[in-house]
Amino acid sequence: MYAGxxxxxxxxxxxxxxxxxxxDVDLTEFETAPVDHAYLTDEQxxxxxxxxxxxxxxxxxxxxxxxxxxxxxxKDTAVVHCKTKQEGVEIIPIRTALEKDDWIHxxxxxxxxxxxxxxxxxxxxxxxxxxxxxxxxxxxxIYPIQACLYLDKQGIQQNVHNIIIAEEDSELHVITGCAxxxxxxxxxxxxxxxxxVKKNAKLxxxxxxxWAEDMVVRPRSVAQVEEGGLFVNNYISMKPVRTLQMYxxxxxxxxxxxxxxxxxxxxxxxxxxxxxxxxYLKKPGTRAEIVARxxxxxxxxISRGHLIGEVPEIKAHLECKGLLLNGGLIYAVPxxxxxxxxxxxxxxxxxxxxxxxxxFYLMSRGLSEEEATSTIVRGxxxxxxPGLPPQLKAEIDRAVEMSEKDVM
Amino acid sequence: xxxxxxxxxxxxxxxxxxxxxxxxxxxxTHVLFGPNGSGKTSLLMTLMGYPQYKVVGGKILFxxxxxxxxxINERARLGIGMSYQRPPTIHGLKTRQMVQICAGNRPDLKVxxxxxxxxxxxxxxxxxxxxFSGGEIKRSELLQLMAQDADLLLFDEPESGVDLExxxxxxxxxxxxxQKNGDDLGGxxxxxxxxxxxxxxxxxxxxxxxxxxxxxxKGQVLFDGVLSCSTNPREIFRCISEVGYEECVRCTLEKT
Numbered sequence: 001m002y003a004g005x006x007x008x009x010x011x012x013x014x015x016x017x018x019x020x021x022x023x024d025v026d027l028t029e030f031e032t033a034p035v036d037h038a039y040l041t042d043e044q045x046x047x048x049x050x051x052x053x054x055x056x057x058x059x060x061x062x063x064x065x066x067x068x069x070x071x072x073x074x075k076d077t078a079v080v081h082c083k084t085k086q087e088g089v090e091i092i093p094i095r096t097a098l099e100k101d102d103w104i105h106x107x108x109x110x111x112x113x114x115x116x117x118x119x120x121x122x123x124x125x126x127x128x129x130x131x132x133x134x135x136x137x138x139x140x141x142i143y144p145i146q147a148c149l150y151l152d153k154q155g156i157q158q159n160v161h162n163i164i165i166a167e168e169d170s171e172l173h174v175i176t177g178c179a180x181x182x183x184x185x186x187x188x189x190x191x192x193x194x195x196x197v198k199k200n201a202k203l204x205x206x207x208x209x210x211w212a213e214d215m216v217v218r219p220r221s222v223a224q225v226e227e228g229g230l231f232v233n234n235y236i237s238m239k240p241v242r243t244l245q246m247y248x249x250x251x252x253x254x255x256x257x258x259x260x261x262x263x264x265x266x267x268x269x270x271x272x273x274x275x276x277x278x279x280y281l282k283k284p285g286t287r288a289e290i291v292a293r294x295x296x297x298x299x300x301x302i303s304r305g306h307l308i309g310e311v312p313e314i315k316a317h318l319e320c321k322g323l324l325l326n327g328g329l330i331y332a333v334p335x336x337x338x339x340x341x342x343x344x345x346x347x348x349x350x351x352x353x354x355x356x357x358x359x360f361y362l363m364s365r366g367l368s369e370e371e372a373t374s375t376i377v378r379g380x381x382x383x384x385x386p387g388l389p390p391q392l393k394a395e396i397d398r399a400v401e402m403s404e405k406d407v408m
Numbered sequence: 409x410x411x412x413x414x415x416x417x418x419x420x421x422x423x424x425x426x427x428x429x430x431x432x433x434x435x436x437t438h439v440l441f442g443p444n445g446s447g448k449t450s451l452l453m454t455l456m457g458y459p460q461y462k463v464v465g466g467k468i469l470f471x472x473x474x475x476x477x478x479x480i481n482e483r484a485r486l487g488i489g490m491s492y493q494r495p496p497t498i499h500g501l502k503t504r505q506m507v508q509i510c511a512g513n514r515p516d517l518k519v520x521x522x523x524x525x526x527x528x529x530x531x532x533x534x535x536x537x538x539x540f541s542g543g544e545i546k547r548s549e550l551l552q553l554m555a556q557d558a559d560l561l562l563f564d565e566p567e568s569g570v571d572l573e574x575x576x577x578x579x580x581x582x583x584x585x586x587q588k589n590g591d592d593l594g595g596x597x598x599x600x601x602x603x604x605x606x607x608x609x610x611x612x613x614x615x616x617x618x619x620x621x622x623x624x625x626k627g628q629v630l631f632d633g634v635l636s637c638s639t640n641p642r643e644i645f646r647c648i649s650e651v652g653y654e655e656c657v658r659c660t661l662e663k664t
Contacts, residue, residue, distance in 0.1 A: 355496060358498055360458055361495055362509065363479065363481040364456055364480050364483075364484050364489070364490055365484060365506070365509050365510045365552060366485055366510065366512055366556070367481060367509060368481050369479070369481070372481075375498075375509070378500065378501075379498055379500025380499060380500055381500065382500040383500075
């Protein structure tokens with residue numbers, strides 16, 4: 001017997017439960033009924049209309065699957081493409097896994113709580129689909145696996161649940177994009193993600209969001225990293241969105257486990273972001289780093305970070321930098337919590353405008369004021385991420401570059 | 409040629425340069441002495457065009473153009489370059505990119521070769537000025553000026569913070585930038601070399617070390633916002649070392 005019934009019961013009790021933070025959203029205004037889309041063959045995937053391809057490319061998804069180890073592509077509620085090219089890496093739609101694979105029940109809702117709030121509850125009650133990506137023990141993914149969660153139908157609420165497992169000694173890189181059709185303006189995306197990084201495994205997860213102006217986004221993610229494991233989580237969101245709130249949590253449960261969380265968020269007028277990262281350091285030798293770069297050109301951004309050192313001999317650093325380019329709000333909330341002697345925790349937070357002397361310095365090397373400003377912004381957004389394959393680094397650079405016009 | 413006529417400058421409402429007349433002809437390098445707070449850096453920043461240094465009187469002519477109120481980047485494009493004493497750090501911008509910016513992204517620029525000249529190859533992938541020591545900043549600034557190939561070079565204490573090992577490197581690089589390294593005449597006679605020299609320089613120095621490497625044409629003493637003496641730089645330097653700025657200035661005032 002699985003706890004399936006039990007989960008549904010717990011979820012039912014939480015359907016009205018507001019989230020701890022972030023503006024409340026009335027989910028009854030959105031449509032959760034399944035939307036059919038035909039499965040795409042490789043050929044059809046490559047021949048998607050140019051406008052759609054462009055949206056996918058911006059989210060790091062290559063329809064030609066060049067330098068990609070596999071693809072998961074979900075449109076609204078339907079899986080339209082799913083395959084792996086990489087030996088030792090499985091990609092399974094989660095509903096298929098829940099039906100066929102017993103082992104999935106050791107992971108499903110084991111880190112995230114189904115009754116956390118109305119969003120987690122809704123994702124259980126009306127689960128559309130989502131991906132399970134699993135690197136078998138010792139498997140090394142050469143190229144990243146790409147995943148895309150795409151919204152096409154106006155007014156839809158998309159509920160996905162993803163589980164990513166890097167088994168012992170494996171190495172897995174995932175790039176996942178969320179995007180909307182050019183015609184879609186309004187919708188909800190709820191994404192539950194549970195990450196399992198096992199002993200000495202390495203997982204990098206790069207998420208690029210490209211939402212629409214009236215989108216509501218509520219990701220709920222929890223990661224667990226075992227002894228000697230490495231979890232690198234990159235997040236980029238530079239397009240307008242109505243409200244996006246998330247506070248992904250990582251538990252470092254094995255000695256010498258490492259978590260690195262990097263995020264780049266740009267808030268345009270009308271957008272409201274409440275984003276952050278939280279890491280629990282539970283064993284000696286664990287290390288965590290959170291680096292957040294936010295730019296507001298008129299939007300509201302709350303940038304949180306929370307490090308909790310529970311035992312001695314842990315090391316954690318939080319860096320929270322915000323740039324106000326054109327009004328708006330950046331509210332940086334860095335929190336450090338040391339529970340034992342011998343923790344080493346620090347943070348640096350800064351919010352401000354571009355320093356004049358930096359602009360003048362560049363102007364004295366021949367750049368116009370505008371060129372100098374964009375050079376500084378580009379530098380601000382360029383974060384060195386250790387352990388990231390070059391293709392993913394290039395994807396991040398490209399996402400930043402493509403969005404630059406909107407920033408300035 | 410740089411011509412400064414009766415220049416008066418305010419910073420945050422306070423007069424900092426009272427009356428400056430200065431002329432630097434093509435091929436000439438001047439050195440600027442003066443006690444702390446006398447306005448040396450202010451003069452350089454004003455010439456470079458920093459808007460907080462407000463010109464309230466007089467004018468600045470460069471290559472025959474009135475640039476008194478031109479923005480910084482226009483002056484840079486006209487050929488004015490500056491080596492800063494404490495330049496800001498620019499996070500996320502690599503030194504290599506900065507050198508390319510200085511060269512106006514010329515495709516033929518050999519960044520490595522230039523960097524090698526100032527022993528700076530290892531720093532090309534580092535963010536501009538991030539965690540650089542005093543001496544490293546100076547070498548970075550010189551590298552940028554080499555790429556920029558300016559005609560009027562302003563140096564704000566180029567030898568401060570430079571260790572003894574690197575002082576010759578810095579000194580000789582400045583001499584080369586100002587076409588004053590007498591060792592490499594490129595097959596020309598010394599007279600030809602002198603006549604062909606076009607670069608102009610204005611160097612702020614406290615220690616005078618730079619005089620050992622760069623043959624300077626003129627020394628200027630800035631005291632209390634006024635250029636008070638203009639003569640042989642070695643003589644001025646010796647005079648200041650022996651009797652101090654005040655005496656040195658008094659002598660000039662008495663003469664006039």
